[in-house]
Amino acid sequence: MDGESVTTYNGFLKRRWNISLWAGFAIVVLSLISYIPVFALLPITRDVPWVNYLLFVLGGVLLAIGLKRAYREPDRYRGKISGPILSVLSLLIAGFFVLGILVLTKQLPASSGAPHVGQPAPQFTLANIDGKQIALADLLKGHQGVILIFYRGYW
Amino acid sequence: MRGFEKHLNEFHQHGIEVAAISVDSPQESNHLCQSRGYTYPFLSDPNAEVIRRYGILHPKAGENGRDIARPAEFFVDSAGVIRWVNLTDDLRIRARPEAALDVILRQIGG
Structure with a gap:
């Protein structure tokens, strides 16, 4: 009884989950989120984030395989809708990353007025974390010199 | 800054102090030092006056268009003279402590 709908149901089940689409997308996301906590901390991957670039390429290859399956073998694989969505998202993510690396982090003033x-x-007196006033001379006292590290702050 | 903390002993062994400066308040810097384990002095320049004096202001680059410092490192010798300047052209790329120490030691002949 109701044999036809069962067949259809089975037929639907036979369409396999298009894992390479999701794996490709996962790798692209991983590449984006791993840079700051992992690869930016390692000297060999900080300046040129080649591991992240390789992950984007790997993710792209998997997405391409997934898309091919979804469109060439739609009877066997799913992904005709999710494939293009994941691919576009992946392109946006990779584009954002590359833009950030090549352009956004380089928007710094030339600072030609900095002392040579x-x-x-230049002299200064500033409060330390205890609110105590510390002058440049205090930092130099008993030392050969001091490295002043100016940073943006954790606003 | 993490790297400088890691190599702090080497700097101190060569008689070199390390200090960090930003527009953050002493409270904010205190929080940062506590959470990251920084032990060298962190100085607060809330109005960016010293940052301006060192010519490294990054206008309106902070929260709510606040003026902040662009990343930079200076080495000042015991006579108060600048002996090394590092102005990165990329936010991501800061001076490596080991390399900085090498250059500085060569500069001061130590």
Whole structure:
């Protein structure tokens, strides 16, 4: 009884989950989110994030395989809808990453007014984390010198 | 900054102090030092006056268009003279402590 709908149901089940689409997308996401906590901390992958670029390529290859399956063998594989969506998202993610690396982090002023080697260092007195006033001279006291690290702040 | 903390002993062994400066308040810097384990001095320049004096202001680059410092490192010798300047052209790329120490030691002949 109701044999036809059972066949249809089985037929639907036979269409396999298109794993390479999702694996490709997962690798692309992983590449984006891993840069700051992992690869930016390692000297060999910080300046040129080649591991992340390789992950994007790998993700792209898997997505391409998944798309091919979804469209060439639609009877066997799913992904005609999810495939293009995941692919477009992946392209946006990779594009954002490359833009960030090549352009956004380089938007720094030239700072041509910064003192040069051989010039006296501008004096200062600033509060430390305990609120105590510390002058440049205090930092130099008993030392050969001091490295001043200016940073953007954790606003 | 993490790297400088890691190599802090080497700097101290060569008589070199390390200090960080930003527009963050002492409270914010205190929080940062606690959470990241930084032990060298962190100084607060809330109005970016010193940052301006060092010519490294990044106007309106902070939260709510606040003026902040662009990343930069200076080495000041015991006579108060600048002996090494590192102005990165990329936010991601900061001075490596080992390389900085090498250059500085060569500069001061230590």
